[in-house]
Amino acid sequence: MRSRSTSVLLLPLLLAGCACPWLRGRQADPAAVLRAADERLAEMSFAKLTSFPGPRLFDYMNGAAEAYYQRGFRVLASAETKWRTTDARIELYRVDTPANAALLLDDHDDGKGKELPAGAGSASWKSKELEGIFHRQAFFCRVIIYGNDKEAEQLLDALAAAVDQSIAE
Secondary structure, three states: OOOHHHHHHHHHHHHHOOOOHHHHOHHHOHHHHHHHHHHHOOOOOOEEEEEEEHHHHHHHOOOOHHHHHOOOEEEEEEEEEEEOOEEEEEEEEEEOOHHHHHHHHHHHOOOOOEOOOOOOEEEEEEOOOEEEEEEEOOEEEEEEEOOOOHHHHHHHHHHHHHHHHHHHO
């Protein structure tokens, strides 16, 4: 049985949110995850960080939104960044369950890509642009790199790793 003094000592920590992300709900908020990822990347910064909760996903993507709703969509945070001469966009979707995040990966993965150094499952591929996707917990992440050279590959790996590490903390 917990003593009354222990409960009294823990209460201020809980109310203040202390330094514990699981007490602040950080992992449920994709924008907070992207801000943490931004802090990890010293050579660049994120711009235009925007959240699209619930029905506002239609403001970001019109017809394609339905597929995300079928997988338990809750909120999307997106941001833009640039490293050297290469631009990128990060989309971090929060869904209702880790299983639905994995299903989003399956929905987007044609099986022809290579793995990223991020996530519980991942894929990346080249076309006109370089794109990578991964899932971790109840998050599905999509990183679009506007280029497909060696610099673009380095940027994709760096962004995916920073976001993944920020989810996992």
